[in-house]
Amino acid sequence: MFAPRIPYNPAMPQTKTYADFKPQVLILGAGPAGLLCALTAAQRGLRVTLVDASEITARKLRASGGGRSNCTNLDVGPERYLSANPRFPAQALKRYPPREFLTLLGRLGLSASEEDHGRMFCDQGATPLTDALEGACRKAGCRFLLNRQVEAVAADPACGFRVETDKGPLDAPRLVLALGSPAWPALGGTDSTSRLAGGLSLAHLPARPALTPFACTGAMLALCRELSGLGLAARISCLGKTSTDGLLFTHQGLSGPAALQISSHWRKGEALVIDLAPQADLRLLLRDPAHGRHLARTVLAGLVPRRLGDALLAALPPELAAAADRRCAELSKAQMQALADSIHAWRVTPSGTLGMSRAEAASGGLDTSQFSPKTFECRTLPGLFAIGEALDVAGELGGYNLHWAWASGFCAGQAV
Ligand SMILES: Cc1cc2nc3c(=O)[nH]c(=O)nc-3n(C[C@H](O)[C@H](O)[C@H](O)COP(=O)(O)OP(=O)(O)OC[C@H]3O[C@@H](n4cnc5c(N)ncnc54)[C@H](O)[C@@H]3O)c2cc1C
Numbered sequence: 001m002f003a004p005r006i007p008y009n010p011a012m013p014q015t016k017t018y019a020d021f022k023p024q025v026l027i028l029g030a031g032p033a034g035l036l037c038a039l040t041a042a043q044r045g046l047r048v049t050l051v052d053a054s055e056i057t058a059r060k061l062r063a064s065g066g067g068r069s070n071c072t073n074l075d076v077g078p079e080r081y082l083s084a085n086p087r088f089p090a091q092a093l094k095r096y097p098p099r100e101f102l103t104l105l106g107r108l109g110l111s112a113s114e115e116d117h118g119r120m121f122c123d124q125g126a127t128p129l130t131d132a133l134e135g136a137c138r139k140a141g142c143r144f145l146l147n148r149q150v151e152a153v154a155a156d157p158a159c160g161f162r163v164e165t166d167k168g169p170l171d172a173p174r175l176v177l178a179l180g181s182p183a184w185p186a187l188g189g190t191d192s193t194s195r196l197a198g199g200l201s202l203a204h205l206p207a208r209p210a211l212t213p214f215a216c217t218g219a220m221l222a223l224c225r226e227l228s229g230l231g232l233a234a235r236i237s238c239l240g241k242t243s244t245d246g247l248l249f250t251h252q253g254l255s256g257p258a259a260l261q262i263s264s265h266w267r268k269g270e271a272l273v274i275d276l277a278p279q280a281d282l283r284l285l286l287r288d289p290a291h292g293r294h295l296a297r298t299v300l301a302g303l304v305p306r307r308l309g310d311a312l313l314a315a316l317p318p319e320l321a322a323a324a325d326r327r328c329a330e331l332s333k334a335q336m337q338a339l340a341d342s343i344h345a346w347r348v349t350p351s352g353t354l355g356m357s358r359a360e361a362a363s364g365g366l367d368t369s370q371f372s373p374k375t376f377e378c379r380t381l382p383g384l385f386a387i388g389e390a391l392d393v394a395g396e397l398g399g400y401n402l403h404w405a406w407a408s409g410f411c412a413g414q415a416v
Pocket of ligand 1: 029032033053059060065071178179183361389402
């Protein structure tokens with residue numbers, strides 16, 4: 001049924017031409033989605049070629065998790081993804097759950113350990129993970145055409161699909177789009193998927209930065225700079241979404257997992273409501289007779305790191321600052337509530353985000369209704385597949401984006 005497998009030969013790229021290795025499957029993009037698709041297809045005996053503009057494979061994967069690669073999450077499920085078609089990821093996630101990826105890691109001689117929130121980090125780090133995957137692909141017979149820019153793609157009845165690159169044309173009967181999103185261009189993010197979609201008459205939803213830090217201006221920026229480097233656990237809410245995780249003050253505004261997470265939902269002009277002490281209830285503490293003789297500012301400041309407590313107290317409006325200087329037993333209910341709100345419902349309206357330049361992912365992408373959620377094959381162009389971030393599927397922070405790359409890559413690799 002499948003073409004005979006070509007044994008791995010490290011010298012092949014130098015000694016054989018592209019024509020000698022006419023691929024049955026051409027994968028555009030050697031990121032995590034493209035690599036897993038290639039490995040799966042090659043292990044089925046198919047001749048696979050990957051094309052990538054970069055000189056090295058999977059630059060985002062190599063940088064993932066700050067170099068430690070938060071490579072999957074034990075809590076994976078469709079509700080963890082943003083998509084105009086929220087059920088689309090469900091089948092692939094079911095067919096390729098985290099344990100499948102962890103088994104693959106084991107076969108590659110690697111392992112992963114769980115940290116908080118089900119997040120699994122590769123024990124050996126992101127670069128060994130990428131090298132092991134690339135090595136497995138090469139061993140399975142995949143051919144890599146690196147440093148090669150894809151410029152255009154068209155369906156061609158004579159050969160299936162024709163791909164124009166800066167180093168000449170390529171063609172194959174099966175084509176996989178795994179070119180990712182425009183997020184983080186310094187690591188290879190491009191808008192190629194949306195540009196190529198036009199040539200294939202495919203609908204593409206506009207890309208928006210996701211998982212990106214917030215920028216602030218004015219007094220808030222001054223405060224962020226003063227507190228730069230300070231991190232704490234916080235709960236951030238915006239537009240009906242909530243994220244409880246680390247918050248980090250930076251020289252530009254707010255970052256850390258909770259801020260990155262909520263940025264995917266934020267819209268310009270919206271306020272973030274931040275609970276700076278989600279583990280406590282300041283109103284209850286102020287009412288507690290045990291604190292009756294304590295100054296309110298002492299109780300408030302005890303809930304957050306000292307630098308932040310000082311900064312919050314200094315920024316209180318004069319009448320609330322006066323209340324903070326009184327003993328808890330002397331405060332009215334309204335004053336207690338207002339003081340509690342200053343720490344549990346701190347309102348910050350960012351001026352914007354750092355955008356695509358620092359986005360770990362992008363929402364938007366190829367409209368998923370054009371693709372099978374089982375095989376990732378295009379409904380209108382048989383033989384064409386799309387996987388990973390090229391599709392309109394963006395995960396939450398915590399290993400979900402890489403898991404989407406693995407799951408979609410695996411399912412397409414089984415089907416090409
Ligand atoms: C700094 C950073 C840290 C991250 N950390 C994590 C993490 O810890 N956990 C997690 O789950 N997710 C993380 N992510 C997100 C995750 O890396 C991406 O979701 C994932 O890489 C998407 O995989 P992909 O294969 O679909 O696309 P990509 O990884 O973007 O791969 C696409 C490939 O296509 C190539 N390409 C693009 N345009 C062209 C063209 N015109 N011609 C030829 N080649 C082209 C690119 O060079 C690239 O190699 C992180 C992202 C960043 C930026």
